[in-house]
Amino acid sequence: MTEILTQIDTKPSKARATGTAIRRLRSRLNPHPGDVVAVIFYVGLAVFVLSRQWKHLGTGYLVHSGQDQTMWEWFFAVAARSVVHLENPLSSDLQNYPLGVNLMGNTAMFGLSIPLAPVTLLFGPTVTFTLALTLGLSGTAAAWYWVFSRHVVSSRFAAAVGGSLCGFAPAMISHANGHPNFVALFLLPFIALTVVRLGTGIRPVRDGAIAGLLIAYQIFLGEEPLLIYALAYAAFGIAYAASRPHAAVAAVKRSIKGFAIAGGVALIVTALPLWWQFFGPDSYSAIEHGPVGNDAEAFTSFPTSSLAGDPGSAEFSMNATEENAYFGWPLLILLGLSAVWLWRIPLARAAAVTIVVMGVLSLGTSLTIGGSDTGIPLPWRMMSHLPLLESVLESRFAMGLLPAAALLLALGTERALASTGEGWRTTTVVWAGWLVVALLPLAPTPLDVVQRTSTPAFFADGAWKEYVTDGSVVTVPLPSPENARMLRWQTEQDFAFPIAGGYFIGPAGSEGRGKYGPDDRPTALLLASAQRSGQVPAIDDAARAQAFADLRFWKADVLVLAHTHNEQALRETVDRLVGSPARGVDGVWIWDVRGLT
Numbered sequence: 001m002t003e004i005l006t007q008i009d010t011k012p013s014k015a016r017a018t019g020t021a022i023r024r025l026r027s028r029l030n031p032h033p034g035d036v037v038a039v040i041f042y043v044g045l046a047v048f049v050l051s052r053q054w055k056h057l058g059t060g061y062l063v064h065s066g067q068d069q070t071m072w073e074w075f076f077a078v079a080a081r082s083v084v085h086l087e088n089p090l091s092s093d094l095q096n097y098p099l100g101v102n103l104m105g106n107t108a109m110f111g112l113s114i115p116l117a118p119v120t121l122l123f124g125p126t127v128t129f130t131l132a133l134t135l136g137l138s139g140t141a142a143a144w145y146w147v148f149s150r151h152v153v154s155s156r157f158a159a160a161v162g163g164s165l166c167g168f169a170p171a172m173i174s175h176a177n178g179h180p181n182f183v184a185l186f187l188l189p190f191i192a193l194t195v196v197r198l199g200t201g202i203r204p205v206r207d208g209a210i211a212g213l214l215i216a217y218q219i220f221l222g223e224e225p226l227l228i229y230a231l232a233y234a235a236f237g238i239a240y241a242a243s244r245p246h247a248a249v250a251a252v253k254r255s256i257k258g259f260a261i262a263g264g265v266a267l268i269v270t271a272l273p274l275w276w277q278f279f280g281p282d283s284y285s286a287i288e289h290g291p292v293g294n295d296a297e298a299f300t301s302f303p304t305s306s307l308a309g310d311p312g313s314a315e316f317s318m319n320a321t322e323e324n325a326y327f328g329w330p331l332l333i334l335l336g337l338s339a340v341w342l343w344r345i346p347l348a349r350a351a352a353v354t355i356v357v358m359g360v361l362s363l364g365t366s367l368t369i370g371g372s373d374t375g376i377p378l379p380w381r382m383m384s385h386l387p388l389l390e391s392v393l394e395s396r397f398a399m400g401l402l403p404a405a406a407l408l409l410a411l412g413t414e415r416a417l418a419s420t421g422e423g424w425r426t427t428t429v430v431w432a433g434w435l436v437v438a439l440l441p442l443a444p445t446p447l448d449v450v451q452r453t454s455t456p457a458f459f460a461d462g463a464w465k466e467y468v469t470d471g472s473v474v475t476v477p478l479p480s481p482e483n484a485r486m487l488r489w490q491t492e493q494d495f496a497f498p499i500a501g502g503y504f505i506g507p508a509g510s511e512g513r514g515k516y517g518p519d520d521r522p523t524a525l526l527l528a529s530a531q532r533s534g535q536v537p538a539i540d541d542a543a544r545a546q547a548f549a550d551l552r553f554w555k556a557d558v559l560v561l562a563h564t565h566n567e568q569a570l571r572e573t574v575d576r577l578v579g580s581p582a583r584g585v586d587g588v589w590i591w592d593v594r595g596l597t
Helices: 002-009 014-029 033-049 051-055 070-084 116-124 127-151 156-168 170-175 188-198 203-220 223-243 247-279 296-299 311-316 329-341 346-362 394-418 424-442 485-492 522-534 541-554 566-580
Strands: 060-062 366-369 371-376 449-450 471-477 503-509 513-516 555-560 583-584 588-592
Touching: 014 247, 033 051, 033 156, 051 060, 051 127, 060 366, 060 471, 070 116, 070 127, 070 485, 116 127, 127 156, 127 188, 127 247, 127 394, 127 588, 156 170, 170 394, 170 583, 188 203, 188 223, 188 247, 188 394, 223 247, 223 346, 223 394, 296 366, 311 394, 329 394, 329 424, 346 366, 346 394, 366 485, 371 471, 424 522, 522 541, 522 566, 541 555, 541 566, 555 566, 566 588
Parallel strands: 471 555
Antiparallel strands: 060 449, 366 371, 503 513, 555 588, 583 588
């Protein structure tokens, strides 16, 4: 990148650039032993982080994922099914029946779920889920290592340090509990590289086409990470341009053609899927999460799954999958000192500015310290209602500073290793010591896994087939983001029946705003209330009439109550709603409603 930026600062020569590119290509096609070591280390570390899940693929479940692992495994499984049956992968009515789910609006990761369909079909969605997380962590680290080692620093060790932070930062490990779309970020460094190349204006057609294809593919991996990193890249670009304004203006002019080609290519590839996402069936306008900015103390805290962490470390985050800012105070100090030490280097200045910008954005609309809202307004307040940005969890903006932080560490490590003259040993030793102090506490530990609950024999042994004709299965209470186990039971039966409810994002209310889970019908709300309270609600003729209307809407064949919290209250509630007692069949209670609806 340093070499490319140098080309941006000067008038490019196509002949000279071609010769240089050929020499570079030859050297890059022959991997250095350091490259091999780095990749092996990254893959090994990723396997280590997910070792408990790999060890218990059939029975293990990432405990901090909540219901997310179940949701993602369903996404992978239904994508594989769409490949086999040549169905539209962008939508499915197998949950939220009969309305269905807009899968393009649910980050179903077609960029992985489709290519890995053979893995899903042969080994099951749990293997695909675990593999996606493993490849995401190691692939992201390796991709940034490649960019750093080829374009930023000459020291492969320095590049490896930067790649390690990008691939195994606390936020990455946190999201590895259940968000593969925020772990598989291996295309983002190459998008940054192609954008920089467009500024040289040497090969606008080729570089523009490559950039467009990379952006399009990233859309099929995760749009929110692309948006976050685009803001980070913009902040970096503006900060770097401030150091060389005349060269920056010239680079922008040279890049216009390439950017136009990139936009055109990306649009051609993604036009239909994006239309489906925003305007197709079951699309939603936006989803609001409320204020979820990072607490300032989160930046100085250590993450849960680290050597210095503990189960109580997540007190400043939404949950253990959203520890987006847990850098620890030693790393923050090292980054601050690095910025001062390397300030004369334009890349370092731009990185420092990017860290501040993305860090401040991640704090949300107002400054919160130690759980107390100070009321001090922050820049995100002016941006939070803009289109696209309104659906972003602002705490995740902290992930956008990872490449900038890694860049500072890589530049600092190279300078420390290259120090000569009097005192060079001191510089190297001090830097190495700070690296250990800053990074060792953040070293990831294996993610916690618990035993999955067993599937009821009613589903596992196929007894359900006697009670399902061509309608849906309605569990009591209905599947939701709080309890999505029915998605797994359905998947294990190869999607032989649709289900009402589910775990997804879909439209709700008259405005079609995004909501996690279905737009609940009255009977679904009644059953959820009965489970929460443990009390049988008053059931009158109106409630019964509504229940039958809802069962007809869901095209229900059978109601199924598996063992759950406040099971007795739920059973009595349904008995009164349908007017007939439950039957015990293979470990569950059922109500055959085919003759009632």
